[in-house]
Amino acid sequence: MLESFQVNTVVLYVSTDGSDTNDGSAADPTRACRTIGGAINSPLYQPGTSIKVAAGRYLENNPLVVKPYTSIIGSDLRTTSVEPINKTQDLFHVNSSSYLAQMQFINGRSGIVDHNIDRGAYAVSFPIN
Numbered sequence: 001m002l003e004s005f006q007v008n009t010v011v012l013y014v015s016t017d018g019s020d021t022n023d024g025s026a027a028d029p030t031r032a033c034r035t036i037g038g039a040i041n042s043p044l045y046q047p048g049t050s051i052k053v054a055a056g057r058y059l060e061n062n063p064l065v066v067k068p069y070t071s072i073i074g075s076d077l078r079t080t081s082v083e084p085i086n087k088t089q090d091l092f093h094v095n096s097s098s099y100l101a102q103m104q105f106i107n108g109r110s111g112i113v114d115h116n117i118d119r120g121a122y123a124v125s126f127p128i129n
Contacts, residue, residue: 008048008069012039016056027054036072036082037061053103055079062086065127068095074103083107084121093127100124 012024013032020038024045025031033039037060039051048069055075062084066072072092074080080103084091087109092100105123 008046010044010046010049012042012044012049012051013054014039014051014058015054016058024051027052035060037064040064040066053080053082057081057083059083059085060091063090063093063127066092066094066098066100069097070095071099071101072103073099073101077102077104080104081106088121090122090125092124094124095126 013027014024014034014036015027015029015032016034017029018032018034020034020041022031022033024033024039024042033042035058036051036053039045045067047067049067050071050073053072053074058081060082082091082103083106087107091105091108094100108121108123
């Protein structure tokens with residue numbers, strides 16, 4: 001049996017001019033979030049949400065846990081950069097049918113993600129259970 005999913009039309013916006021106290025419901029600075037983490041913490045965020053990330057450099061408190069069917073799309077591969085604050089931890093923990101595009105992931109480092117599991121940190125991985 002195939003899993004069914006209702007289409008979600010929620011779009012959240014991230015901009016270097018935004019604020020993480022905003023809900024991300026519009027691209028203008030008074031509504032956009034400042035970070036991808038801010039959009040993920042928005043009360044409007046739910047499975048199936050599209051997060052549009054404007055050009056800029058984003059320093060993120062990682063790992064960012066992405067709900068199923070979420071799309072996170074940057075402005076352009078060369079103009080949208082995402083950098084982890086926690087350099088030796090995964091940047092994104094994705095779930096079923098997540099989609100990440102048009103962003104570059106910068107300045108991460110290898111490291112022990114969990115004291116019981118010796119592996120490097122990844123830009124994108126499934127959550128460690």
